Amino acid sequence: xxxxxxxxxxxxxxxxxxxxxxxxxxxxxxxxxxxxxxxxxxxxxxxxxxxxxxxxxxxxxxxxxxxxxxxxxxxxxxxxxxxxxxxxxxxxxxxxxxxxxxxxxxxxxxxxxxxxxxxxxxxxxxxxxxxxxxxxxxxxxxxxxxxxxxxxxxxxxxxxxxxxxxxxxxxxxxxxxxxxxxxxxxxxxxxxxxxxxxxxxxxxxxxxxxxxxxxxxxxxxxxxxxxxxxxxxxxxxxxxxxxxxxxxxxxxxxxxxxxxxxxxxxxxxxxxxxxxxxxxxxxxxxxxxxxxxxxxxxxxxxxxxxxxxxxxxxxxxxxxxxxxxxxxxxxxxxxxxxxxxxxxxxxxxxxxxxxxxxxxxxxxxxxxxxxxxxxxxxxxxxxxxxxxxxxxxxxxxxxxxxxxxxxxxxxxxxxxxxxxxxxxxxxxxxxxxxxxxxxxxxxxxxxxxxxxxxxxxxxxxxxxxxxxxxxxxxxxxxxxxxxxxxxx
RNA sequence: GGCGCUAUCGUCUAGGGGUUAGGACGUGAGAUUCUCAAUCUUAAAACACGGGUUCGAUUCCCGUUAGCGCUACCA
Numbered sequence: 001x002x003x004x005x006x007x008x009x010x011x012x013x014x015x016x017x018x019x020x021x022x023x024x025x026x027x028x029x030x031x032x033x034x035x036x037x038x039x040x041x042x043x044x045x046x047x048x049x050x051x052x053x054x055x056x057x058x059x060x061x062x063x064x065x066x067x068x069x070x071x072x073x074x075x076x077x078x079x080x081x082x083x084x085x086x087x088x089x090x091x092x093x094x095x096x097x098x099x100x101x102x103x104x105x106x107x108x109x110x111x112x113x114x115x116x117x118x119x120x121x122x123x124x125x126x127x128x129x130x131x132x133x134x135x136x137x138x139x140x141x142x143x144x145x146x147x148x149x150x151x152x153x154x155x156x157x158x159x160x161x162x163x164x165x166x167x168x169x170x171x172x173x174x175x176x177x178x179x180x181x182x183x184x185x186x187x188x189x190x191x192x193x194x195x196x197x198x199x200x201x202x203x204x205x206x207x208x209x210x211x212x213x214x215x216x217x218x219x220x221x222x223x224x225x226x227x228x229x230x231x232x233x234x235x236x237x238x239x240x241x242x243x244x245x246x247x248x249x250x251x252x253x254x255x256x257x258x259x260x261x262x263x264x265x266x267x268x269x270x271x272x273x274x275x276x277x278x279x280x281x282x283x284x285x286x287x288x289x290x291x292x293x294x295x296x297x298x299x300x301x302x303x304x305x306x307x308x309x310x311x312x313x314x315x316x317x318x319x320x321x322x323x324x325x326x327x328x329x330x331x332x333x334x335x336x337x338x339x340x341x342x343x344x345x346x347x348x349x350x351x352x353x354x355x356x357x358x359x360x361x362x363x364x365x366x367x368x369x370x371x372x373x374x375x376x377x378x379x380x381x382x383x384x385x386x387x388x389x390x391x392x393x394x395x396x397x398x399x400x401x402x403x404x405x406x407x408x409x410x411x412x413x414x415x416x417x418x419x420x421x422x423x424x425x426x427x428x429x430x431x432x433x434x435x436x437x438x439x440x441x442x443x444x445x446x447x448x449x450x451x452x453x454x455x456x457x458x459x460x461x462x463x464x465x466x467x468x469x470x471x472x473x474x475x476x477x478x479x480x481x482x483x484x485x486x487x488x
Numbered sequence: 489g490g491c492g493c494u495a496u497c498g499u500c501u502a503g504g505g506g507u508u509a510g511g512a513c514g515u516g517a518g519a520u521u522c523u524c525a526a527u528c529u530u531a532a533a534a535c536a537c538g539g540g541u542u543c544g545a546u547u548c549c550c551g552u553u554a555g556c557g558c559u560a561c562c563a
Binding site: 107465 | 495
């Protein structure tokens with residue numbers, strides 16, 4: 001046995017820390033997924049932390065939405081959810097420690113004053129950074145003003161010279177001149193921490209080892225590094241993940257359509273498909289070949305966990321491609337065993353207020369038949385309705401294409417033949433139809449296509465005789481006899 | 489504007505000092521003729537630009553351009 005066995009203290013601890021100011025969006029979900037994958041890959045701990053210190057914009061409802069999205073994606077966490085709103089004491093203590101160390105000071109400027117000065121600075125072409133005027137207030141005076149009840153925010157005293165850098169696991173060394181970093185607010189005058197303080201306080205308190213988050217946080221990182229130093233805490237490893245963009249290459253937002261993860265569920269996307277698709281946005285296992293020597297794209301959760309590394313994260317932003325997601329979805333639906341698909345389909349039926357009037361076996365048979373042609377779970381409640389219930393619409397376009405001439409009339413007669421047929425197998429139904437077509441002197445194809453529309457209401461369907469087997473003799477006969485006749 | 493980051497087909501990406509620059513999605517064409525958004529075959533499609541370094545750069549370095557991010561008592 002190696003004497004230096006892995007102690008649990010060494011295992012990675014990571015977190016997903018959404019702000020409940022909206023539903024779980026695609027970008028957040030991807031961040032959560034990467035953290036989860038990393039934790040599961042390394043045997044580490046995945047923590048969920050709700051960053052709800054913006055009381056005006058946060059809501060419990062949004063927390064519920066985020067949790068719902070996480071569970072839909074199958075991302076389970078080991079600790080939490082922790083709520084920052086319940087940990088305010090920790091932030092106050094942390095701020096006090098930074099002040100005590102001489103790295104922060106009270107600031108008496110009001111929000112209005114600051115805004116005014118910022119406006120002036122911008123107008124004058126100067127950088128709109130805080131001018132640090134309160135930093136020069138003597139300690140006695142500051143103490144006196146606080147004692148007198150004047151509200152004060154706590155600002156971090158950023159070093160005047162030099163630079164602050166960190167080694168990012170994705171981007172490498174990133175350096176910022178301290179002159180570019182303003183004396184940011186740690187604690188607001190009402191005692192509520194800002195993001196800058198609460199992340200650091202929590203990340204230290206929760207003993208996080210790796211901070212995997214969106215690249216939009218790169219610019220914030222030096223502010224956090226400064227606090228780690230002021231607190232004498234060990235720096236975690238930062239890994240910034242490139243952003244997900246819309247088709248127009250701007251940051252993905254509502255303008256691009258669905259951004260909430262739950263919206264994809266509602267569109268009939270299978271969670272594993274979504275997860276697989278998301279995992280490959282901004283990350284690559286590095287050219288894993290399939291048996292044909294082609295790069296693989298379909299990976300099970302287990303494979304993803306096994307393959308995931310921080311090194312595989314790419315540096316450039318990725319565009320969210322709905323077409324590719326749709327492809328993953330069809331691949332997953334196709335590959336799913338019926339038994340796995342059934343509960344998902346049943347949920348769709350429920351949502352559509354639909355009741356399948358079929359036996360379990362008939363349902364399973366139909367699903368198996370339909371899987372290769374499904375684009376999403378919704379299809380089973382809409383386009384494929386005729387396989388599961390007897391009320392269904394005939395697509396007018398399909399009727400216009402194939403229920404023409406004397407075909408409808410002949411289909412009625414064909415219905416009688418099927419009703420009277422002694423045998424009803426895939427082979428026998430085909431023989432019967434082809435014989436009937438020959439007898440009537442027209443191409444079998446015309447009757448096949450017409451039958452398909454009459455039987456399913458659709459032009460997209462499996463092989464007609466397979467469809468007949470799924471429907472059964474009685475329904476085939478009835479539906480053919482009920483085929484709508486052309487009005488003229 | 490300032491600061492930071494990035495740059496391979498339309499999109500996701502593999503690759504990496506010498507390659508016919510590979511795959512996938514999407515798109516085009518053909519096949520199947522029992523339809524189809526299914527299936528099969530096939531085609532078009534990329535190293536942003538300019539300088540270096542080098543025998544040789546798509547690959548390494550610098551610059552330009554473009555894109556994105558940050559620039560709050562939001563997170």
